[in-house]
Amino acid sequence: AQSVTQPDIHITVSEGASLELRCNYSYGATPYLFWYVQSPGQGLQLLLKYFSGDTLVQGIKGFEAEFKRSQSSFNLRKPSVHWSDAAEYFCAVGARRLSNFGNEKLTFGTGTRLTIIP
Amino acid sequence: NAGVTQTPKFQVLKTGQSMTLQCAQDMNHEYMSWYRQDPGMGLRLIHYSVGAGITDQGEVPNGYNVSRSTTEDFPLRLLSAAPSQTSVYFCASSYSSEGGTQYFGPGTRLLVL
Numbered sequence: 695a696q697s698v699t700q701p702d703i704h705i706t707v708s709e710g711a712s713l714e715l716r717c718n719y720s721y722g723a724t725p726y727l728f729w730y731v732q733s734p735g736q737g738l739q740l741l742l743k744y745f746s747g748d749t750l751v752q753g754i755k756g757f758e759a760e761f762k763r764s765q766s767s768f769n770l771r772k773p774s775v776h777w778s779d780a781a782e783y784f785c786a787v788g789a790r791r792l793s794n795f796g797n798e799k800l801t802f803g804t805g806t807r808l809t810i811i812p
Numbered sequence: 813n814a815g816v817t818q819t820p821k822f823q824v825l826k827t828g829q830s831m832t833l834q835c836a837q838d839m840n841h842e843y844m845s846w847y848r849q850d851p852g853m854g855l856r857l858i859h860y861s862v863g864a865g866i867t868d869q870g871e872v873p874n875g876y877n878v879s880r881s882t883t884e885d886f887p888l889r890l891l892s893a894a895p896s897q898t899s900v901y902f903c904a905s906s907y908s909s910e911g912g913t914q915y916f917g918p919g920t921r922l923l924v925l
């Protein structure tokens with residue numbers, strides 16, 4: 695079974711500073727990998743996803759993530775954060791299946807809460 | 813498109829009561845799922861469906877029932893509410909193709925006293 699670890703429960707960065715959120719996964723083959731963002735009181739919104747090919751993935755809102763197979767990681771980065779980036783961020787892994795159905799079962803990490811200070 | 817909608821937004825139940833959380837999507841997605849979100853535990857899959865008439869259990873199915881009679885709707889039933897079911901519940905949907913992106917509803921906050 696797959697699993698996801700987000701080792702940082704809470705991160706605080708200054709507005710304009712760079713950001714890296716860590717995500718490590720456990721899965722027997724190449725997984726599908728996702729980053730979602732959740733603003734307070736809201737549902738989850740997809741930031742970016744990795745399926746195959748280029749290991750550096752670009753997403754919305756200026757975010758990017760890099761898949762590193764050797765480290766089983768999929769860290770999320772942003773060169774300069776904005777106050778509106780304050781939210782909770784979830785990494786998720788989806789299993790590749792043998793049937794026609796894809797990543798129906800997502801396994802989520804426990805999330806990283808991002809606080810931005812002026 | 814309204815996307816994924818959930819009702820109610822907030823509900824208070826007494827222990828032992830039953831209720832149904834509603835979820836609907838207008839994107840013609842085959843795959844739908846229910847998650848619960850608890851502090852420090854991320855999202856955990858309760859039940860999912862890969863099409864009308866087909867459902868399966870997720871990670872934490874006990875105490876919950878689902879059915880899928882139409883493509884659009886995927887209600888979650890709490891049979892006999894317990895305080896341990898106090899949580900925020902999210903419904904999600906996606907295409908059933910390989911690697912489909914899941915779209916989430918706004919959530920239902922449930923408090924069981």
